[in-house]
Amino acid sequence: MYETKKNERALLVVVKLDSEKDDWRIEDLVEEFRNLVLSIGIDVVDIEIVKRKEINPALYIGKGKAYELAQLAQEKNVDVVIFNNDLKFSQQRNLEDILEIKTIDRTQLILDIFSNHAHTRAGALQVELAQLEYLLPRLKGKGIMLSRLGGGIGTRGPGEKKLETDRRHIVERISKLKSELDDLRKYREIQRKKREKEGIRVCSLVGYTNAGKSTLINSLTNSAQKTSDSLFTTLDPLSRIIELPDNFKVIITDTVGFIYKLPPHLIEAFKATLEELNYANVLIHVVDASNKNLDKLIGVVNSILKDLKLENKPTILVFNKIDKLEEFEYERLKELYPQAIFVSALKKINLEILLSKIRESISLKLKDVLVRVPFSSMNVLDYLYNNSEVIKVEYGAEEVVVFLRIEDKHLAYLKNKIVYIEEINFS
Ligand SMILES: Nc1nc2c(ncn2[C@@H]2O[C@H](COP(=O)(O)OP(=O)(O)OP(=O)(O)O)[C@@H](O)[C@H]2O)c(=O)[nH]1
Numbered sequence: 001m002y003e004t005k006k007n008e009r010a011l012l013v014v015v016k017l018d019s020e021k022d023d024w025r026i027e028d029l030v031e032e033f034r035n036l037v038l039s040i041g042i043d044v045v046d047i048e049i050v051k052r053k054e055i056n057p058a059l060y061i062g063k064g065k066a067y068e069l070a071q072l073a074q075e076k077n078v079d080v081v082i083f084n085n086d087l088k089f090s091q092q093r094n095l096e097d098i099l100e101i102k103t104i105d106r107t108q109l110i111l112d113i114f115s116n117h118a119h120t121r122a123g124a125l126q127v128e129l130a131q132l133e134y135l136l137p138r139l140k141g142k143g144i145m146l147s148r149l150g151g152g153i154g155t156r157g158p159g160e161k162k163l164e165t166d167r168r169h170i171v172e173r174i175s176k177l178k179s180e181l182d183d184l185r186k187y188r189e190i191q192r193k194k195r196e197k198e199g200i201r202v203c204s205l206v207g208y209t210n211a212g213k214s215t216l217i218n219s220l221t222n223s224a225q226k227t228s229d230s231l232f233t234t235l236d237p238l239s240r241i242i243e244l245p246d247n248f249k250v251i252i253t254d255t256v257g258f259i260y261k262l263p264p265h266l267i268e269a270f271k272a273t274l275e276e277l278n279y280a281n282v283l284i285h286v287v288d289a290s291n292k293n294l295d296k297l298i299g300v301v302n303s304i305l306k307d308l309k310l311e312n313k314p315t316i317l318v319f320n321k322i323d324k325l326e327e328f329e330y331e332r333l334k335e336l337y338p339q340a341i342f343v344s345a346l347k348k349i350n351l352e353i354l355l356s357k358i359r360e361s362i363s364l365k366l367k368d369v370l371v372r373v374p375f376s377s378m379n380v381l382d383y384l385y386n387n388s389e390v391i392k393v394e395y396g397a398e399e400v401v402v403f404l405r406i407e408d409k410h411l412a413y414l415k416n417k418i419v420y421i422e423e424i425n426f427s
């Protein structure tokens with residue numbers, strides 16, 4: 001895989017096709033792309049917008065345009081050309097022949113961002129899996145050279161025989177990674193059952209890449225009272241237990257950043273982590289308040305949450321990086337998003353407000369209920385996880401007993417199901 005390096009000088013190329021139905025304006029697409037590139041420390045030397053009727057199968061863009069880019073890249077002493085589109089391997093290779101410079105596409109850029117941000121074992125495994133799955137189809141066919149993907153420009157690759165071994169090696173590695181991830185998933189499930197038994201709630205951070213989720217989780221853990229992690233040690237260091245103002249314990253977990261047009265196989269690779277979100281009691285949607293496109297990025301995150309069927313989870317909207325805002329921008333955002341909490345994870349501003357908001361939303365005006373779900377109607381459990389705050393689950397001989405907090409409207413729905421419901425009071 002090509003990897004970008006810090007301070008590399010990049011020429012960005014955004015191709016807009018007539019046929020593409022996209023409600024983003026070209027300026028917004030450019031801004032989103034530029035921010036992605038900047039977030040991994042690459043210098044943006046120039047941005048080229050190319051409008052086309054349709055894709056040129058050989059080069060994606062036109063031949064004339066490709067030669068223009070080659071000249072521009074040379075004049076501006078560019079190290080890498082990054083396309084904001086997905087290129088076929090043959091297109092990438094043909095472009096490199098003309099540009100005579102490392103050329104990567106949007107998927108490779110995203111893989112690079114993920115690999116930079118994967119701080120956990122699970123994260124690293126998932127990124128490697130996604131990278132190999134990206135690579136594998138690119139090894140098919142005659143004349144495609146592995147060393148070309150792995151090494152410098154112009155290096156001639158190994159023969160077909162070597163390629164076969166490489167391919168087999170990759171397939172083996174993929175299945176090893178999958179089985180390791182499976183072990184991790186099982187481990188997490190045990191941890192989750194333990195948490196549920198103890199009645200500990202979970203808050204999960206979600207948001208666009210670079211919003212500041214990982215920074216926020218660090219700052220929140222430092223500003224809340226320290227508690228012992230020993231009971232809930234996890235292989236995932238980005239899952240932390242913190243104590244809220246009134247000794248209330250909550251687990252906060254980090255997740256991989258969401259990105260517009262995330263290729264489906266990347267979503268697949270991160271599914272295990274994203275599935276964990278189903279078990280969160282509250283989501284914290286972190287937004288980079290200094291991003292000019294923030295309404296678009298909020299839209300992307302919301303639509304991914306919808307795809308994951310998480311749109312009904314109680315969610316706290318948090319605008320981060322307020323230290324970067326001018327006073328008037330801050331005021332404007334507060335007016336536009338009155339329900340949001342404004343913080344700076346880096347400068348530790350307003351974190352106590354966020355902590356009490358978490359506390360409040362965890363015990364929102366919900367009804368405390370005990371529900372007995374017979375094994376024959378286990379699908380009700382999914383509904384409970386998605387629409388209520390599950391506090392404790394006990395597995396009996398013929399049924400599952402779930403203690404939960406739930407809104408009236410969901411309670412009404414449940415009453416039509418074959419379950420036994422009893423209103424109780426936890427406190
Ligand atoms: N100025 C400022 N910068 C911040 C703040 N919070 C985070 N950052 C910076 O924003 C960048 C991204 O922060 P991360 O915490 O890695 O973002 P993330 O949401 O975890 O990103 P992904 O893991 O890709 O989803 C880093 O350079 C942080 O230092 C803040 O409150 N103010």
Ligand SMILES: [Mg+2]
Binds near residue numbers: 117214215254257
């Ligand atoms: Mg992060």
